[in-house]
Amino acid sequence: MQMYATSRAQPDLQPIDRRPAQDWGELNVLGVARxxxxxxxxxxxGDKVDGLFKVASGAVRIVRLLRDxxxxxxxxxxxxxxxxxxxxxxxxxxxEALVDTTLIVVRGSALAADPATGGRLTRCALRCLQRSQAHxxxxxxxxxxxxxxxxxxxxxxxxxxxxxxxLPMSRQDIADFLGLTIExxxxxxxxxxxxxxxxxxxxxxxxxxxxxxxxxMCE
Amino acid sequence: MQMYATSRAQPDLQPIDRRPAQDWGELNVLGVARxxxxxxxxxxxGDKVDGLFKVASGAVRIVRLLRDxxxxxxxxxxxxxxxxxxxxxxxxxxxEALVDTTLIVVRGSALAADPATGGRLTRCALRCLQRSQAHxxxxxxxxxxxxxxxxxxxxxxxxxxxxxxxLPMSRQDIADFLGLTIExxxxxxxxxxxxxxxxxxxxxxxxxxxxxxxxxMCE
DNA sequence: CGGGCGGTTGAGGTCAATCAATCAGAGTGG
DNA sequence: CCACTCTGATTGATTGACCTCAACCGCCCG
Numbered sequence: 130m131q132m133y134a135t136s137r138a139q140p141d142l143q144p145i146d147r148r149p150a151q152d153w154g155e156l157n158v159l160g161v162a163r164x165x166x167x168x169x170x171x172x173x174x175g176d177k178v179d180g181l182f183k184v185a186s187g188a189v190r191i192v193r194l195l196r197d198x199x200x201x202x203x204x205x206x207x208x209x210x211x212x213x214x215x216x217x218x219x220x221x222x223x224x225e226a227l228v229d230t231t232l233i234v235v236r237g238s239a240l241a242a243d244p245a246t247g248g249r250l251t252r253c254a255l256r257c258l259q260r261s262q263a264h265x266x267x268x269x270x271x272x273x274x275x276x277x278x279x280x281x282x283x284x285x286x287x288x289x290x291x292x293x294x295x296l297p298m299s300r301q302d303i304a305d306f307l308g309l310t311i312e313x314x315x316x317x318x319x320x321x322x323x324x325x326x327x328x329x330x331x332x333x334x335x336x337x338x339x340x341x342x343x344x345x346m347c348e
Numbered sequence: 349m350q351m352y353a354t355s356r357a358q359p360d361l362q363p364i365d366r367r368p369a370q371d372w373g374e375l376n377v378l379g380v381a382r383x384x385x386x387x388x389x390x391x392x393x394g395d396k397v398d399g400l401f402k403v404a405s406g407a408v409r410i411v412r413l414l415r416d417x418x419x420x421x422x423x424x425x426x427x428x429x430x431x432x433x434x435x436x437x438x439x440x441x442x443x444e445a446l447v448d449t450t451l452i453v454v455r456g457s458a459l460a461a462d463p464a465t466g467g468r469l470t471r472c473a474l475r476c477l478q479r480s481q482a483h484x485x486x487x488x489x490x491x492x493x494x495x496x497x498x499x500x501x502x503x504x505x506x507x508x509x510x511x512x513x514x515l516p517m518s519r520q521d522i523a524d525f526l527g528l529t530i531e532x533x534x535x536x537x538x539x540x541x542x543x544x545x546x547x548x549x550x551x552x553x554x555x556x557x558x559x560x561x562x563x564x565m566c567e
Numbered sequence: 568c569g570g571g572c573g574g575t576t577g578a579g580g581t582c583a584a585t586c587a588a589t590c591a592g593a594g595t596g597g
Numbered sequence: 598c599c600a601c602t603c604t605g606a607t608t609g610a611t612t613g614a615c616c617t618c619a620a621c622c623g624c625c626c627g
């Protein structure tokens with residue numbers, strides 16, 4: 130079993146929000162910006178729920194840990210995404226910055242005061258649900274290669290859509306997201322590269338060479 | 349690859365809602381009751397989204413199908429549960445009755461007319477999200493035995509909490525829910541029985557003999 | 568230059584999938 | 598009432614995808 134660091138300063142990877150405003154633009158007004166260092170905890174499992182977050186720059190992982198150390202990454206969030214909406218008043222999973230990250234932090238009180246919150250909160254929850262359910266299919270019924278392909282396509286779609294992709298997360302994070310081991314993720318990257326579908330340029334950069342073929346691998 | 353039936357009359361298994369009212373009791377007023385036969389489709393993937401459903405009796409599965417026939421059951425719903433809330437206006441998954449089932453069907457227009465809808469809709473979405481994310485951990489990081497144990501404990505908790513359990517779903521449904529094959533599910537049932545943790549009485553009935561031990565298997 | 572960390576690669580093992588046979592129960596029809 | 602069939606479940610034998618264990622590599626940093 131390996132350990133998971135939870136704080137160390139590192140250079141940033143994704144400085145700006147390149148995506149079309151994902152509605153709810155005035156979150157920037159309701160909340161305040163706050164910076165987090167690489168691997169810094171944003172909230173922990175068990176923390177009291179208060180408000181939500183929008184990624185301004187950087188990236189975030191949501192993590193659940195089992196007692197014996199097994200780890201599942203529930204989702205990654207990139208600039209423009211909103212996260213932290215939960216049922217009940219206790220966090221069911223932790224949030225951690227993948228790289229140096231800036232968040233718009235919106236307290237529950239500020240949300241409650243804003244009349245436009247209601248429907249948007251529902252939409253936000255439903256978007257999370259949609260992603261979560263799509264991921265259920267990936268975890269339950271796809272092969273390692275399909276999982277990795279889907280991960281890459283999804284991340285590319287969500288970060289500007291360009292074919293060259295900066296990965297803010299480690300192989301371990303990807304493995305824990307896809308329900309694989311770090312070795313299998315690594316091997317799958319190599320295999321996809323051998324097939325000419327991607328080009329791996331250093332372990333944090335990937336170029337999607339044949340995006341259509343990759344997309345075809347996952348339904 | 350096997351086929352999945354979509355209609356045939358069969359006796360009912362769970363005639364009444366035994367759970368504490370899951371808030372939103374007045375859905376019974378907003379909507380109308382409608383009966384569905386075993387394996388009957390409630391809505392299909394691609395259908396237009398209109399309103400939501402509450403299970404009055406019976407049970408429901410939510411299903412996504414991949415082109416090549418692989419199937420993932422996203423969730424099961426039992427009496428008292430609300431389902432059918434989705435982002436966008438197109439169904440991303442199908443809903444089917446597991447057994448003869450009665451639903452309270454609430455049209456979107458009726459919902460929109462009711463002022464209390466807002467927060468409840470959000471809570472409903474968040475409850476689904478919570479279940480979905482818990483299931484991600486199960487699919488990504490648990491063994492077959494742990495998956496089955498968790499499935500049984502969860503179902504028992506949601507249907508009155510008694511130790512003897514009527515399964516409204518087939519082995520295939522369970523397999524597609526847990527990301528396993530029907531054979532593995534069957535073997536795991538046998539194995540749990542051999543360990544004295546459960547007693548299998550016909551393929552649609554299980555008794556949880558050592559519930560604490562079962563619960564301990566899944567975190 | 569040495570050490571540490573994250574990633575890659577290789578060899579071998581294991582758990583669940585696959586392939587296949589048998590079984591049990593519910594209908595069906597003679 | 599008893600064959601006969603059909604469907605779903607169980608069990609067995611074998612395979613294979615992914616995991617585990619281990620070595621190695623490349624890079625950064627002191």
